[in-house]
Amino acid sequence: MRNDAFYKTPFVLFLVLVLGSSAISAFDYAGDYVEKASAFISSVIAFLVISELLARSKGMSLFSRKKIKVIAFLYVVWLLFEQGYPLYIYRDQTLPEGYLLTMSLQLAFNAFVAKVLLNDRF
Numbered sequence: 001m002r003n004d005a006f007y008k009t010p011f012v013l014f015l016v017l018v019l020g021s022s023a024i025s026a027f028d029y030a031g032d033y034v035e036k037a038s039a040f041i042s043s044v045i046a047f048l049v050i051s052e053l054l055a056r057s058k059g060m061s062l063f064s065r066k067k068i069k070v071i072a073f074l075y076v077v078w079l080l081f082e083q084g085y086p087l088y089i090y091r092d093q094t095l096p097e098g099y100l101l102t103m104s105l106q107l108a109f110n111a112f113v114a115k116v117l118l119n120d121r122f
Contacts, residue, residue, distance in 0.1 A: 072114035
């Protein structure tokens with residue numbers, strides 16, 4: 001019979017890897033504290049999305065329907081915040097070439113991923 005530690009250890013390792021990786025990438029991000037926090041949260045959301053997509057590829061789900069809705073919503077909305085905040089604080093500067101195109105493509109991709117997550121047929 002397996003004890004609780006058998007099930008808790010992989011989850012703790014998952015949290016350490018996700019939070020550690022997200023923190024390292026956020027600290028390495030060039031920007032103010034809001035942009036760094038945004039990069040951290042974005043990375044955590046991406047890990048949750050990737051985990052759920054992997055589970056879906058195996059015919060199961062890791063999260064409840066309500067949590068999947070929240071994750072899918074955050075995956076799209078957080079991109080708008082993450083990309084929109086620099087537009088606001090650096091509004092007096094010229095946008096880099098292709099910034100809006102890249103943002104639009106990423107938004108379309110995130111919306112598609114959210115649609116896949118919200119699909120009940122898996």
